[in-house]
Amino acid sequence: MSSDSRRGGREEIMATSEISTIHASGWNIATACIEPLYNLMVGATEVVLTIDLPYVNQKQVKLGCPANDVLEIDAETSRKITFKDLGIKHRHGEFTCYHARIRTPFPIDETKIKTKFKRGVLEVHLPRLK
């Protein structure tokens, strides 16, 4: 797969993930990426984000802030995952990464982001930008 086609696919994921009323399948075969489950807890001074990343090691997680109210998460899986591995025989696809682009309810200070990773769940503390 070329890097261009991969990037294009990711943009497609971003677009669908931002339309909250439509549930995309979350399994993008073109980019081999899974859209992970995430939860945002909004506090007065920070947002705490948890992201469920089964089959991921801490070293495989990358965070980025393309804007001060957007967090991007990319993580390679420790092994290739197929629908067959999950007991589904009528769909074909291989997945090797997770990708999510999450908008925060207020601008965040990307220099003060703190993370914890335990049992495949990433917790990210995103302080409000002062």
Next chain:
Amino acid sequence: MINGLPDVGLVGLLAASHLISSLKLEEVGSLESDLLPPMIVLHGGLPKSPVRIFANDSLIVLISETAIPVSLLRPLANDLAEWAQSNSTRLMLSLGGMAISNRQDVDKPKVFAAISEKGLESKLNGAAEILEEGYIVGAYGLLLRRCAETSIPAIALLTQAYYNHPDPEAAAVTLTAVNKILGLDIEISELLKRGEEIRLRSKDMMHRTQEEMSKMNKSHEYDLPPLYG
């Protein structure tokens, strides 16, 4: 009777599904309603209702493989209580999750029990701490109250869990509590061993369940009730 409906962390559904396969319970029925989504689920190449009932001589287990729509919660609770009363059910045991914000820091989630009558505390055998104050939003809360009104012994076991991440560890802790309460010996090691696979396979179900939990204001459970009992 045990209920394993999808809610917080899919705890009840994962625990009940594991219980069904561990005890090799037989499928004996299904729940049909116009309020359910127009869908079936295929298992072993055969069409099934997403809400099904499994049983052996002493146990009945209800599970749902679809998020229960908010409009169905009250009729479901009423019908389950009515069925339990007409069949002299000895105990209505509902399995679910209780969302906590610091779940990642909790190695062994606690199990709490909401009970329909005071006498049920002794049935817990120390498996769970009584939930004295708080809100329960969804089918289990409505069912507990209906059971209290109709004198059906009912316990809702709520285990600390991630709100919208499938939580097989919490499900395993729940089953340990079920073992103590019902005197069963369900092995949980397989549930823990397959944790990552279960989390990934349950991802879409969790997403759908989260949508329904938002509609029913499930986050109300974080609130403190203003009055003392």
